Amino acid sequence: MMKSLQLHSTHNTIFALRVSSLFFLFSSLTSHGHPIKAHIFIYAGCSQEKYQPGSTFEGNLNSFLSSVVSSSSQVSYNGFAVGNGSSTPQEGTIYGLFQCRGDLRTIDCSKCIESAVNQISLVCPYSYGASLQLEGCYVRYEHMDFLGKIDTSLRYKKCSKSVSNDVEFFRRRDDVLADMESATGFRVGSSGLVGGFAQCLGDLSPTDCTSCLADAVGKLKSLCGSAAAADVFLAQCYAQYWASGYYDLSSDSSSEDQAGKTVAIIVGVLAGLAVMIVLLSFCRKAMG
Template sequence: MLSSLQLHTTQRIILALRLSYLLIFTFSLPSSHGYPSRSHITIYASCSEEKYQPNTLFESNLNTFLSSVASSSSQVTYNSFAIGNESSTQQEGSVYGLYQCRGDLHPIDCSKCVGRAVNEISLVCPYSLGASLQLEGCYLRYEHSGDFLGKLDTNIRYKKCSKDASSDVEFFRRRDDVLADLQTANGFRVSSSGLVQGFAQCVGDLIVSDCSSCLIDAVGKLKSLCGSAAAADVFLGQCYARYWASGYYDESDSHNNDEVGKSVAIIVGVFGGLAVLVVLLSICKKAAG
């Protein structure tokens, strides 16, 4: 009997360790080369300093919001939500939020990207009253107040200028052609000129004039902050603009994930390790009993 119990316990330990290894391995896989396939990579995250208490109305409504986002993303590429604001007595638990996929993503890829963001945002911003998470292919945000919805915000959230620079006059001409085209976008636009490519997008809750203002600001910041960079990304509060020399993401440091992405993998690995530890302690307790 004791031998059987020990064998059963050993098998459960091995299974738990294998599950932990699989979890950590999945989140540590290197990204694929090529820009379209990088939709899962984390660009930036922003977490409010204010925290909510567990087992509260806000947490319940937040879970409802995240569940609604995951479900909606298989149908449409943008949606916004207001949950728990039906009456004044419940407004302390209100959750407002939205998600949006990059305009060129296939619906299946959009759903996968949003699902990943939903799973990660609580790990990156635990118990935060407000949080936003930008992946390559999608964006997710929630707040306790709905004041941000439809409101123009051109504050910089993230910028990246490549170390590689160009002194080619033709490159600058082509880049400026692309950026001039991008700043006239209404929603999402892809542009190319010669060997330079780029795309830009506004969050879906902006009106046309505010989208235009946001993109003009983003393009201006790309030029002023990144100068002669061969590739550059600027993400503002409600829009972004990006350009790169053709082949840049295949030939440069595309294998180096963003630091936030690495942090997410570490966080998930730690949680996986803690889960295994809990399982092992439970097994040991039962064995001792």
């Protein structure tokens, strides 16, 4: 179901945070009562080009974000085209999408998307293009039509500490990764004590999905080597694996981690200052 949107060509700067970051931590529950940290911030990308407050683009962006939240209560993926009709100025058009992890219940998907929508404007204020990945969901919008166009650029990686020469582990890991590589949507796999996830965005064809995941699996092996657990997020798909008992949240991740931490701290400080200013303003009015 396509709704109306568009964007300009934007250059994204990727800010990555470790999965263990304390930036916007929430949790949701599965139907079995076990916690899923679906709302944990993973990475964000923001265009360098900015729109003006009160512009047509801002109005269409608000419409897009509202539609994303509303749609997530019914489906786990949707693409949008907002303001791309002949009566709308080209600078106001937006293309965007959202997607939840395939194993999330509808209610948890909706909560995750709502959290992502609340965060994306804080992390990427006045940006003509932005993407935000949480543990359980993803939101992206641009000023040009990117939907369905293959993009396997690396957005985020996280590699745990290496394991010793454990032949059985690597055999199990390779079995899981081979299974992930052949997915055409969302897949959960396991072999012994090794498990994994893989998923493509819903705008990819089955062939392009398989191609994207093959690239993601290749990067898992080349970038993370003998890591006991690893995550690789490309622009349109991701693959993850882990060994029971090995997942180390303090492990190495992409080189953008420090930049991401800085962004998180700045956003937090600015938000706190904004709250203080508002409170002081109310206090002055009350006293005056």
